[in-house]
Amino acid sequence: MRDFASCLSHGAVQVAHTSSSGGQNLVRCAYLARLRGKPCRVTVTWTKVAMGQALAIAIHDCSKRCLCKAEVKPWLFSKMKGSKVMELDGGGDVEIIWDLSSAKFAAGPEPLEGFHVALVHDLEVVLVLGDLHKQEEHRVLSDASHSDAVMIARKEHIYAKKVYSAKARFLDIGQLHHISIECDTAGVRDPSLEIRIDKKKVLQVKRLAWKFRGNQTIYVDGLPVEVLWDVHDWLFTSSSGCAVFLFRSGQSMEKFLRTCSQNEKEAQAHRFGFTLILNAWKTE
Known part of the structure; x- marks a missing residue:
């Protein structure tokens, strides 16, 4: 099988198989958006640390050059509502606007x-996450043009004893699907792996040790x-090891970015694919 890291372009979320004995409370999403009339990639990382939630945002252009990046650290979230300006490489800036005053977390x-x-550049919404009606409470967001950004990749850490769950939309306008991964390795002579989508079995791997x-x-x-x-670490290392699962549909971001020099109509004609990376950690 191809190495996991090679399965995604440099511009998407990379798969890094970790040898750590403990998981991370992290979710990282990549979005295909437009900035200054050209496609760009926006990476948003949510982390949960002892001090609270933290947020990191980075924007890269088609040549994978970083245009800007910023972190909203946990103590800034204590305000629950605010904004921060990121300077763009080459001039200009992007404003981050957030409101978590009524946010609900699991x-x-x-x-x-x-x-x-939200990310706003020159009265253009580059990306907006969350409840759309909340935009009306911010003058800049209510006046700015609409964002058509699309999520193209997501990486998250999931935890379970036996059955792991996640959700994914494999096309930008597709249905939200429920993913279930079941693998019982504790005391089982011949472990097997089973994956279900919306409760329907779509994949089963027997003789998992091989x-x-x-x-x-x-x-x-x-x-x-x-x-x-x-699932090597589940079988051959500590019982709390991490397995990695990757689900990929449609056209890769790397292929899409090769069209950046084409006109806007051609670029918009693409149907975007999606990549989901799950780092699955066993709990006792």
């Missing part, structure tokens, strides 16, 4: 509802989705 670092985070790394194509909504797995 166990993870990413807010579920009751919030918004097939701890692999890939297979499944079909979701009639479209091919490539699944890659690496």
Whole structure:
């Protein structure tokens, strides 16, 4: 099987197989957006630390050059509402506007509802996350043009004893699907791996001790989705080891970015794919 890191372009979220004995409370999402009339990649990372939630944002252009990056550290979130300006490489700036005053969180670092985070450049909304009606409370957001950014990749850490759950939308306008990964390695002579999408079994790997790394194509909504797995650490290292799962659909970001020199109409004609990376940690 191809190395996990090579399965994504440099511009997407990289898969890094960690040897740490403990997980991280982190969610990282990559979005394809437009800045100054050209495609760009916006990476948003939510982290949960002892002091609270933290947020990091970076913007790269088509040549993978970093245009700007910034962190909103936990103690700034104590205000729950605010803004911060990032200077762009080459001139100009992007303003981060956030409101988490009514945000609702689960166990993870990413807010579920009751919030918004937006990036604005010259009265153009580059990206907006969260509840759209909250924009009306901010003059800049209410006056700015609409954002058509699309999530193209997501990386998160999930924790379970046996059954791991996640959600994904494999096309930018597609249905939200529920993913279930089941693997029982404790005291099992012949472990197996089973993946379900919306409760329907789409992949089963038997003799997992011999097939701890692999890939297979499944079909979701009639479209091919490539699944890659690496459960080596579950089987051959500590019981709290991390396994990595990758789900990839549609056109890669690398292929899309090669079209940046084409006119806007051609660029907008693309249907975007999506990559989901799950770092799955066993809990006792």
